[in-house]
Amino acid sequence: LVVARISIIMETLLEQQRRHHEERERLEDAVVQEKLVKKAGHRDQINSEHRIKELTERSMACTHSLAKLYEDEDGLRKEEIQSLSGPNELAEFYERLRHLKDFHRRYPGEIHESMQLEFMRLAQARENSGEEFQNLVNFSDEEGYGKYLDLHALHREFINIKGMEKLDYMAYLARFDQLYEIPREKKTSEYKRYVGNLLVYLHEYALKVKPMMDLDKELTRAMKEFEDKWAKDMFPGWKRDTGSAMARAGAHLDLSAFSSAEELASLGLNRLKSALQALGIKCGGTLQERAQRLFSTKGKDLNSLDPTLSIKAKGGKGHRMAMSEDEKNKEIAALECQVYFFVEMLGVCLTPSSVKTVLRLHAFLICCRNRDKQQE
DSSP states (O other), X not given: OHHHHHHHHHSOHHHHHHHHHHHHHHHHHHHHHHHHSOOOSHHHHHHHHHHHHHHHHHHHHHHHHHHHHHHOTTSHHHHHHHHHXXXXXXXXXXXXXXXXXXXXXXXXXXXXXXXXXXXXXXXXHHHOOOGXXXXXXOOOGGGTTTTSOOOHHHHHHHHTSTTOOOOOHHHHHHHTTOGGGSOGGGOOHHHHHHHHHHHHHHHHHHHHHOTTSOHHHHHHHHHHHHHHHHHTTOXXXXXXXXXXXXXXXXXXXXXXXXXXXXXXXTTOHHHHHHHHHHTTBOOOSOHHHHHHHHHTTTTOOGGGSOGGGBOOOGGGOOOOXXXXXXXXXXXXXXXXXXXXXXXXHHTOOOOHHHHHHHHHHHHHHHHHHHHHHHHO
């Protein structure tokens, strides 16, 4: 490695450009050959996509290096061209010859491996996909090299959430992506942590089975669609029920439509209480008192309100603005949206027959592991 690094350092800028051009052409040819090879199965397809990704990233790195050399911000490339075409070109030639002799004197017998040999080995690995080339990606046994999901840990986490239905693993596999069916009151902080862990697993799994997909770009598009659906109250499982808004704490109220406290009083005790809670203001008292207190905030900044109206925080540490209920719900819904995106993108469709296949595979792996332990 040290000798190879010294060889690169000794290269002239023009030689570096030539080498990068050659490497880019060989990488492009390797990508074409990789795409032309017939894939025998699911494993070969995943391995091929990972090889193409590696070749593509390497080609992009070469292109970036070439662009920097052609920009020639330090002017060294221009100086090198002038030295080769100037009146002292023979002196330049002998100077470079002296450096080459000095290098081989310090590293006698050093054999330089051409780029061609590297790509010949790559072609052999592609055409002779023996056992040593089978596993390019790290999957668990239950995942079957990208055929199935391994959700055992997430299943245990789900059934330990307070209030959740205690599903067996087979039922969980069939319903894990139907988050919109879970009642909103059960979507607590524990549930949010579970959905976050499910999202992390699906994201890592997607990177392994879809290495060529631009996940960041697709996720950005999915989140834009989520924002639109949330604003239009169309996101599944989170439709706002205007009829029950009075019973939901933290529901903001637009006061621009009301010209007096008496008009606000017509909304009732519960709706006024919800609106006051959303502003962090005391919500007790009679109907008239609540209406008057809420109407007094019309057109005013929250910081300019009478501090005696604010709800005192526990422990006497002063008032602290809490995240509204709607914002908390939106955070959980955004996580669910990303889960839906990955499930759709991965094409996860677990029919009863495929679920049974997963369970048989899991049972077989447990038997194999128990047998190995007994033999040890």
